[in-house]
Amino acid sequence: MVEFRDAPQSGSPLPQPRSMTPPDKVWVTGGGERYHADRSCRSLLEGRGKAVENGFVSRMGRWLALYAAQRQEREPCRTCYVPRFGLAPSLVETRVPAATRLRVDDLPIYHLTHVRNLPAIVQDKQLFADANLEWHARPLVDISSEATRTVRRAKQVNDPSSFVADFVPFSLTRESGILRSIIGRRPDPRLGRTANLLVVNDFVRFVSSIHQLKEWRREASADYAPTFILAQGDGAHSDTRFGGRVLEFVERGRHAAALSVEAERLRQAELLVRDRFPFRRIQSIEVQNETTRRCVLGVLAPLSDPPEVVLSRFDRP
Numbered sequence: 001m002v003e004f005r006d007a008p009q010s011g012s013p014l015p016q017p018r019s020m021t022p023p024d025k026v027w028v029t030g031g032g033e034r035y036h037a038d039r040s041c042r043s044l045l046e047g048r049g050k051a052v053e054n055g056f057v058s059r060m061g062r063w064l065a066l067y068a069a070q071r072q073e074r075e076p077c078r079t080c081y082v083p084r085f086g087l088a089p090s091l092v093e094t095r096v097p098a099a100t101r102l103r104v105d106d107l108p109i110y111h112l113t114h115v116r117n118l119p120a121i122v123q124d125k126q127l128f129a130d131a132n133l134e135w136h137a138r139p140l141v142d143i144s145s146e147a148t149r150t151v152r153r154a155k156q157v158n159d160p161s162s163f164v165a166d167f168v169p170f171s172l173t174r175e176s177g178i179l180r181s182i183i184g185r186r187p188d189p190r191l192g193r194t195a196n197l198l199v200v201n202d203f204v205r206f207v208s209s210i211h212q213l214k215e216w217r218r219e220a221s222a223d224y225a226p227t228f229i230l231a232q233g234d235g236a237h238s239d240t241r242f243g244g245r246v247l248e249f250v251e252r253g254r255h256a257a258a259l260s261v262e263a264e265r266l267r268q269a270e271l272l273v274r275d276r277f278p279f280r281r282i283q284s285i286e287v288q289n290e291t292t293r294r295c296v297l298g299v300l301a302p303l304s305d306p307p308e309v310v311l312s313r314f315d316r317p
C-alpha cells in the first residue's frame with residue numbers, strides 16, 4: 001500500500017500516476033541520505049556536483065535492495081522516486097519477520113567434492129586451498145576447469161596480496177550454483193571438460209557451520225589465525241564484491257523470490273576460508289546413495305571421531 005502523505009493542494013498540478021509496485025532495487029551513494037529510482041536523477045547529479053565543489057570526494061553509487069536502503073534510514077528522493085512510487089512504500093512487506101530471523105552461528109556452510117578426493121583429505125586432515133602448497137596430493141578429480149583455476153589464482157580479494165585461489169570455497173546454500181550445473185549437466189565455465197562425464201552420485205557434500213569456523217578461530221594458535229571472507233557471488237566473477245556481513249547477505253537472499261538477482265547471488269556466493277579448513281570441523285558428509293555411503297564409511301573407518309554420513313538427495317534443497 002502506498003500512503004499519500006502529501007495530498008496535493010487544490011489548484012496544484014495533479015500527481016503523476018504512481019506505480020503500485022516499488023522497484024526492488026534503488027540507487028544509493030556513499031554520502032547521500034536518500035535513495036533513488038533513477039541513477040541519472042537530476043538532484044543526484046546536482047548533489048554530486050556540489051559535493052565536489054565543496055571539496056568532498058564524491059563516491060560512486062550502487063544498486064541496493066529497497067529494504068536495505070530503508071533499514072539504513074534513507075528517505076526516498078523527491079525528484080525521482082516519490083513522483084513515481086509515493087512517499088512511504090510499505091516497510092512491513094519488505095521487513096524480515098522476527099520469527100524466521102537467523103543467528104549467524106547457525107548458518108551452515110557446504111563444500112562439494114568428488115568421493116575419490118576424500119582419502120587424501122582425510123590423510124591430510126585438511127581441506128587445502130588450491131594455491132596452498134601443502135597438498136599431500138592434488139585432488140584426484142578436480143571439479144574446476146583449468147581456465148577457472150587460472151582466473152581464481154589471478155583474481156584479487158580486496159588486499160592485493162591474496163587471491164581467490166588462496167581460499168577454500170564454501171557455499172552458503174545446499175543447492176549451490178555449481179551443483180546445479182553438475183546436476184543439470186549444464187555447460188558452466190567453472191567446470192572442467194571432464195565434468196560432464198562425472199556422475200553426480202559420486203559427489204559428497206561436506207557440511208559445517210559458521211559456528212565451527214569461529215570455534216576453530218577461538219582455539220587457533222598464536223602463529224596461525226584463520227580468516228574468512230564473504231564473496232557476494234562467484235569468487236572468480238569480475239562483478240563479485242568481497243566482504244560484508246554474512247548474516248545480512250544470507251537473509252536477503254533467502255527472503256528474495258527464487259528467481260531474483262539476490263537469490264541467485266546467494267546460490268553463487270562463496271564463503272572463502274583462507275589457506276585450509278580442518279577436516280575435524282566438518283560435522284557431516286552428505287551422500288546421495290548407499291554405494292557412496294559405504295565407500296565414505298570405509299575411508300572414515302580409521303578415524304576415532306568421524307563426521308556423520310547422511311543420505312541426502314542433492315537435487316532437493
Ligand SMILES: [Zn+2]
Binds near residue numbers: 036037043044081
Ligand atoms: Zn533522485
